[in-house]
Amino acid sequence: MTNNWIDEENARASELAKTGTTNNNNAPLLVKTTKKPAPVRHIKSIYIQESHSLAFDKLVFQQKIAKGKKAPQLMEEAIELLLKKYDGSL
């Protein structure tokens, strides 16, 4: 046998393994999370009246301040409501 500390570390690790804990069990442990990838989006240009365009811009601005939905999500929500009204589906 060489370094004396190896025996000490091996014995300590064997004891620790039995408990299933770490050397500092109070330290925060890494929590694994996987970010959901953003859905694939397409650009769709549509002609709408100026008043509707301005109202939508205002809504996006208000949502931005409230840290709510962003423009693509709001437009998708609008389309979902339209699909519901006209019996359409995604």
Place this chain on the structure above:
Amino acid sequence: MKLIKLVSIWNPKGGQGKSTLAINLAASSVELGLKPLVICQDPQGTSLLYYKSGKLPFEVVDSIPTNRPEADIVIFDHQASDWEVPANNLIIMPLKPARDQYATYIDAYRRAELSGKRIITVVTDGQEQRASEKETMTYLKNQGAYVIAASGVFSRAASEYMTIFDPKMNKAYKIKERRMEINKILANILIDNEETKNND
């Protein structure tokens, strides 16, 4: 269906050479005519940075692919501070031969051992001229570990985000020895095909 070898490079201690080993093992497998895939599981994205340099002859991806990849060997480059024993049966554990590094390694090793994993230990960055490190390396070698000696070729390759198998490294000092050390680890990984049986 083609069998894929699954390998996890894991050690909760940072700076032990996980990413370096991951990309160099992949490069070594390319030399053998195999198609490797490295999955970077580290927010630091070290192996991804190598890939983005455009000098790697294989692919590194940032997450586990949803579809079965076209690869012969898939190498998972785990992040530091990850105490969860990897799901793959074969684990490569790199460590530096100092007591504080060994302490974390052996704690993690015991966990993996209790989970019934096949573990290959790789001593990295060992300096033979330091008596304490030499003794630790000898001890670990006797336990079946592989040793990759401390060498300038790794920092030289890192400075250009390439592996030590890059043709630009062909004339580097003792490059053959360093490549041989990596090749030996790969050979051990490939010897046992047990892990490839149930990985659909």
